[in-house]
Amino acid sequence: MDWPAGEAAFVTGAASGIGLGIARALVAAGAKVALADVDEDRLAEAAEELTAAGGTVTAVRLDVSDEKSWATAADRAEEALGPISLLCNVAGVNGGGPIEETPLTIWRWVLGVNVDGQFIGASTFLPRFRSRGTRAHILNTASVSGLVPMANVGAYTASKFAGVGFTMVLREELRDSDVGVSLLIPGTVATRINLTAGEAEAKLLGRRLNREIAEANHAVLAAGADPDRVGEQVVEAVRDGRFVIVTHREWGALVRRTHAEIEDAYEAFDGRHGPDPTARMLTGGTNPVSA
Numbered sequence: 199m200d201w202p203a204g205e206a207a208f209v210t211g212a213a214s215g216i217g218l219g220i221a222r223a224l225v226a227a228g229a230k231v232a233l234a235d236v237d238e239d240r241l242a243e244a245a246e247e248l249t250a251a252g253g254t255v256t257a258v259r260l261d262v263s264d265e266k267s268w269a270t271a272a273d274r275a276e277e278a279l280g281p282i283s284l285l286c287n288v289a290g291v292n293g294g295g296p297i298e299e300t301p302l303t304i305w306r307w308v309l310g311v312n313v314d315g316q317f318i319g320a321s322t323f324l325p326r327f328r329s330r331g332t333r334a335h336i337l338n339t340a341s342v343s344g345l346v347p348m349a350n351v352g353a354y355t356a357s358k359f360a361g362v363g364f365t366m367v368l369r370e371e372l373r374d375s376d377v378g379v380s381l382l383i384p385g386t387v388a389t390r391i392n393l394t395a396g397e398a399e400a401k402l403l404g405r406r407l408n409r410e411i412a413e414a415n416h417a418v419l420a421a422g423a424d425p426d427r428v429g430e431q432v433v434e435a436v437r438d439g440r441f442v443i444v445t446h447r448e449w450g451a452l453v454r455r456t457h458a459e460i461e462d463a464y465e466a467f468d469g470r471h472g473p474d475p476t477a478r479m480l481t482g483g484t485n486p487v488s489a
C-alpha cells in the first residue's frame with residue numbers, strides 16, 4: 199500500500215471546500231482522518247459522510263488561531279486514530295477590503311487564522327513527528343494571492359505571502375529530516391469561502407452580511423476547480439513528496455510578471471554597496487542564520 203494508506207492525518211478546515219476534498223481523498227487512499235474545524239454543524243456532516251463511506255475519521259472542534267486548543271485537539275485525534283503523521287493546514291479566511299478600509303480587528307483575524315494557525319499547527323505536530331522519527335508530512339495551504347498581489351484583499355494577500363515564506367523556510371529547515379513539506383497554491387476553487395468568511399467577518403464587526411457582495415464573490419469561485427479534484431491532486435503530490443502544488447496554468451505568467459519587476463530592479467541597480475555577505479553564503483549553498 200502506498201503512503202498515506204494506513205496513516206493518520208489531521209486536516210484543518212475539513213468541514214468544507216478544499217479541506218473536505220483532501221479529507222475525502224485521504225479516506226479514499228486508505229488513511230484515517232481527524233477532521234478539524236470551527237464549524238461544528240458542517241464538521242458533524244462531514245464526519246457522518248466519511249464514516250458512511252467506510253472511512254475511519256474523528257471530528258475535532260478547533261479554532262486554529264487559538265494556541266491553547268491545539269495540544270488538546272492533537273491529543274484527542276491521536277487517542278482516536280493513533281499517531282498522526284500528516285498535518286494538512288487548510289483552514290483559512292478571507293476578509294477586509296481595500297487596506298485603508300480594513301479594520302485592525304479584521305487584519306488580525308485574517309492573519310491569526312491564516313498565518314498563526316499554520317504556525318501553531320506545525321509547532322504542535324513537529325515535536326511529535328520528530329520524536330517518532332518515521333515518515334511524516336506537513337502541507338500548508340497558501341494561495342496565488344501569496345505570489346501575486348491583488349487589490350482589495352490586502353489582509354488576505356499579506357497572510358498568504360507570509361504563508362509562502364513560512365512554508366519555504368520550513369522546507370529548508372526540514373530538508374534532511376523524515377518530515378516532508380508541501381505548499382498548496384490554489385487558484386480559483388469552487389468553495390464557499392466567500393460566504394463562510396463573509397459571515398464570520400460580519401459577526402466580528404457586529405454587522406449583517408452584505409449578501410449581494412458575498413453572493414457576487416461566491417459566483418466567481420463557482421467557476422473554479424472542483425475541490426474534490428484538488429483534494430485528490432494534493433494526496434497524490436504529498437504521496438510523491440512534491441513541494442509546490444498549483445492548480446491553474448495561467449497563474450504562471452502572472453507570477454513571472456510580479457517577479458520580473460523585482461528581478462529587473464536588481465539588474466538595473468548600480469551595486470554601490472559592494473558584495474552582500476549573506477547573498478554570497480546563499481549562492482555558496484549555505485543557508486545563513488539571519489539575513
Ligand code: NAI
Pocket residue numbers: 210211212213214215216217234235236237240260261262263288289290291311339340341342383384385386387388389390391392394395419422425
Ligand atoms: P471554505 O470556507 O470552503 O473552507 C474553509 C474551512 O475553514 C471552513 O470549513 C471554515 O469553517 C474553516 N475555518 C475558518 N476559520 C477557521 C478557524 N479559525 N479554525 C478552524 N477552521 C476554520 O474555503 P476553502 O476555499 O476551502 O479554503 C481552504 C483554504 O484554501 C484557505 O486557506 C483558503 O485561503 C485557500 N484558498 C482557497 C481558494 C479558493 O478559490 N477557494 C484559492 C486560494 C486559496
